[in-house]
Amino acid sequence: MRFSLLSSCLAFSASLIAAVPTFPNAQSTRDVDSEFDYVIVGSGAGGGPLACRLAMAGYKTLLLEAGGDANGNVNISVPGYQAVVTADPKLRWDIFVNHYKDQNRAKRDPKYVYEIGPYEYHVGPNPPPGAKDLGILYPRGSMLGGSVTHNALIWIIPHKQDFDTIATITGDDSWAASNMNQYLNKVYQWLPNMPTDPSILLRDLPLARHLVAGANAVGIDVPVLTPLAKLSQLLLMSPNSRVNPARDATEGYFQVPLTMKLGERSAVREFILKTVADGHPLTVRTNTFVTKINFNTTGSKPRATGVEYMEGEYLYKASPLHRTNFGKRGSAKAKREVIVSAGTFNTPQLLKLSGIGPAPELLRFGIPIIKHLPGVGTNMMDRYEIPVNVVHEDDFSILDGCTFDLKPHDLCLKQWLDNPYILAARGAYASNGLATMMLKRSSFASTSDIDLSIFGGPLNFQGYFPGWHDFSVRDHKHFSWYSLKAHTRNRAGTVELRSADPLDQPEINFNYFDTGTTAGGADQLDLGALIQAIRKSREALADYYKFPILGGTNYTEEKPGAHVQSDEAIGQFIKDEAWGHHAACSCPIGEEGSPMAVLDSEFRVRGVDGLRVVDASVFPDIPGIFIQSAIFMVSEKAADVLIREAKAADGE
């Protein structure tokens, strides 16, 4: 009986999701043999919107994506499955990175991973004999829509300085924030967003008690006897105001907008599907892994002419379902340009494999040099993130019936599937679980803007490792305040080839804290901000006890733990256990003449023609607080640049 409930749920969900149009997975080969105006590699935050806009402008566009389309898979649709979806083996790449090159130091992190068999992992100390060092898991999505289709849905627009700085560095005024605004308008043409329905939260009083405590901790006067009225007001406060001129520097307590429509994830993937369904000349090839960019080298400057690829599922070895190194080979030609949007790790890898990168590294792997460009795979930045986790005696009732496992007993899934989005009827799964945040400017911020966002939710989030999705919701008794340090200073990250095999993942080193950028005490300043974030999180937890009227049990701090109190001890905890998930800046736009600049201000790869990069790797500095918004805007800008140039070339 239980089984039939499951199948009816899933059947319903499939038909629900099938409401968005789908496209035939494999187009006819005739299509691909012919020439396209543009060939784009990667359908994520950078490549997806760009492909749609080029096709909408009438240009014949080919979008090549290594992953498949997760059509009908509830994992990608249910916001409450934001952790579950990152574990779906069909959709994920297990990328392992080093926070520190020194493996003994790296192993101080309890999230350090060893390989004990093919795609079998041991996490933390005391690995079994023969276990192989891997590093820290860095989740990446490989599917239509890229990592956007499995991210945490958080939608926070960039700071003005993120773009103004690019204008200053390059002298290209079109990057000024005042001009970039039009691209945010364009993003809003296809991207829905909405916060968690406040009434879902207000039904769980002990959870609301933590949330009002967070507001209290950032200096908002919350009445002790009637806190909920104040919380309801605060839950209306958007962090994305476009009318408040002081928005970027405004501290306070805010709702967390999510990229969803009626409680269901909707973003880049849906824009791509709609563009195809509307009949624009966009050809999408999923399960197509690009191995090389081709060049015509007869002229004075090498010119990108197309790409080589392999067709097949799970070809990249980072896929846990990888079985074969052989796919059907093919190639595609670009009449106008090739655009690489494979993400911060894969874009520099593909450029290097194609002969664009630091000459000594390419020579080491026997790769013929098309253009010596030493900046490829350097300058990589990320945020630092760190939690304070507590455990209560009782469960949070908001999670009653939520098993996060798609089984018949997952009553929260049933509620999400069976109900319309009104009066909070879809329940807890219409949220990603992180409904509110404190925004703060630490005393160590590099600009006048806020540099800390601290999210609260009923889960045990300690960062990424195999199984984190299960660990973070294994019981319903945990609450976390979890901080992101924005505008970090470390730019010492690198992406280097491990081999000349395009299916191998590259060697990725973030070089955290004192092993990275230290000029001007940069590492200490970032660490100082994070120590303040932990103290602020603890203040919010202490303020929980000011609102006993809301009921709920006492808690015990688990991480960092009550014994971790001095700046030194907190700092050590941060250096050992911090993580990131917004890797960026590995093929930076830069000033004319700077040897380390990979791109010019119009996304052109320097020294070659017909080749651009459009994704998270283009930024000279990591933008904003959450990164997808900045990438979407950049993707819209790139479309504008390319279309204008194409029209000029055609004499229009």
Ligand SMILES: Cc1cc2nc3c(=O)[nH]c(=O)nc-3n(C[C@H](O)[C@H](O)[C@H](O)COP(=O)(O)OP(=O)(O)OC[C@H]3O[C@@H](n4cnc5c(N)ncnc54)[C@H](O)[C@@H]3O)c2cc1C
């Ligand atoms: C778990 C997680 C949660 C996140 N949560 C948030 C959030 O809440 N809010 C936010 O703003 N940001 C979030 N992010 C970050 C954000 O989603 C990413 O930074 C963003 O998607 C990066 O965009 P991109 O275009 O650079 O790369 P991706 O979106 O990763 O797209 C790259 C695509 O290229 C494909 N590809 C790579 N190599 C090849 C090749 N050789 N051939 C063909 N295809 C290839 C990949 O399969 C992939 O689909 C999150 C990220 C993760 C991993």
Ligand SMILES: *[C@@H]1O[C@H](CO)[C@@H](O)[C@H](O)[C@H]1NC(C)=O
């Ligand atoms: C969803 O992801 C989980 C892993 O977290 C996986 O076990 C499950 O099979 C996926 N569901 C579907 C419908 O593919």
Ligand SMILES: *[C@@H]1O[C@H](CO)[C@@H](O)[C@H](O)[C@H]1NC(C)=O
């Ligand atoms: C390569 O470029 C040159 C001009 O630089 C052109 O004459 C030639 O036709 C191109 N070759 C191919 C195969 O496209």
Ligand SMILES: *[C@@H]1O[C@H](CO)[C@@H](O)[C@H](O)[C@H]1NC(C)=O
């Ligand atoms: C819970 O914490 C409060 C505030 O610290 C304290 O007064 C109370 O005695 C605690 N209750 C229990 C059962 O520990």
